[in-house]
Amino acid sequence: MAASLIDELLLMRHDGDTVRAHPWLETLCIQASPEVIANVVTKDLAQIQVPTRQKWWARERWITRGRNEFALQWTVFGPRYGWKRAPIVVTGIADVTSVYHWPIGVPKGPIRNRLKRAVRGPIARKLFQGESLLVSESEALLDVFCRRTGYPRERTKTIPNAVNSAVLEAARRPGRDLSLAPRPMGVDYRLVYVARGYPHKNHEFLTQLHAELLLLGVSVEFVVTLSESEWAERTRQFRAVCKNVGVIPVSAVADLYFQCDAVIFPSLLESFSATPIEAMATNGRIFASDRPFVREVCGDTVTYIDPLNPQTAAVAIVDTMRDAEKLESMKERAMELAGRQVDAAARARAFVEVISAILDGNENERATTP
Known part of the structure; x- marks a missing residue:
């Protein structure tokens, strides 16, 4: 979000009408961390200060x-x-x-x-x-x-x-920023979870969910975006059912969504995560926690799951993934709602x-x- 905001502010500084309406933009001082700057698309970086850590x-x-x-x-x-x-x-x-x-x-x-x-x-x-x-x-x-x-x-x-403008721009030219290997043999679906490894992101739920899906005759590969240290901290069982692509730049998010069958978002606590709205604007097939912070954003455009109950979540995923008409309807409604978002x-x-x-x-x- 910070990188996206910086991009838009720098663009505003080059718009004469906007600067005349908001003259303080001319003297705006922006300070950002190297991690944020790495995701800034606008190349006007001379106007960004990198404070000493x-x-x-x-x-x-x-x-x-x-x-x-x-x-x-x-x-x-x-x-x-x-x-x-x-x-x-x-x-x-x-x-x-x-x-x-x-x-x-x-x-x-x-x-x-x-x-x-x-x-x-x-x-x-x-x-x-x-x-x-x-x-x-x-x-x-x-x-x-x-x-x-x-x-x-x-x-x-x-x-x-x-949705970050860089995500939407990348969605118009898929395949340039990230390429996944073909889905492994025997894997029915590939689901992606874009999130850092904080405890409330509920990553270990994926291990339990994978086991329940196997009992229903469905094999899933989960794609995650964890740092090396976060990946190393995960259990052996988790690493066995997930493919880690590492922390990816914002420009690669759309490519990642396009190359997966659906998005999963089992988080237990959020303010207003970008993952659901970015997923709505790109993939459109989302399984998300039945929590107010998701419903506030997604309405009825996603399939809701209980992030503490892998059994019922597995049933909901299988029922949806096997229903082509429902999947297409989800995608249409999600993208329509995403188009109406700010x-x-x-x-x-x-x-x-x-x-x-x-x-x-x-x-x-x-x-x-x-």
Whole structure:
């Protein structure tokens, strides 16, 4: 999402009418990590600064030098660590693990990880509470955060996620960015799960699901996008039923979806993941967790599964994959809904409008520094 937003902002800076309407774009300072920059398509990279990597406790983050050097500071995804660099601070909130309680079905992990979450959660919520304005992709997440912390709901904004323009561009020229080997002999279907290896992404569910599908006479290969370290941490059983293509650039997402029979999304906790909407816009055949954060995005265009019940999920997948008419209907409805979603350019314009309204003094109540 951050790379997509940067792409759109850089394009806006080259549009005279947009700059005249929002003159602050001329002096906009963008700072991004190397990982984000790697997914930026626009080649105007001279206007992006790469800050030196620092741990959250690093002294450089907290020294007072440089405070209020800008009129407004926007952190796309918080929490924001360090001193405020502007009198007005707007921060994006998608940190589900600090907002929601730990989801049922997700292993809590070793004591070290539990202690880390126990310490980090309250700190993150406190940092979010200190911001002038919070922006989220999800109304539900903002509702939970405000109820849990008492943060004023009127000091929040919702700007929905969108399909990255790079994904749509790649979809118009398939096969250029990623190529999978042919489906192995004996494999009936290939399902893809685009997600990092966080515990709430529920990857190990795929191992159980594979076993249940075999009992129904169906062999599936799951394609995943894990880093080398995430892949190494997986069980031997998981690695036996999955093909890992590694962390892929945004430009390769469409190719990956096109080369798989369907998309699976068994996540247990999200704000507004890009995976379902990107899948709707490309593949169109999706099996997703029956959870509010999916229904909010996908409506009735996907086949819902219980991400904690591999038996019923397997039955739903087999019934759908064997019904060609249902599959085609799913794809048509998904792509139609995806076409009505906010696109990346519109999302960026919404960000720009929020900033301009604050700088123009039209949202003083919503952007009052606590």
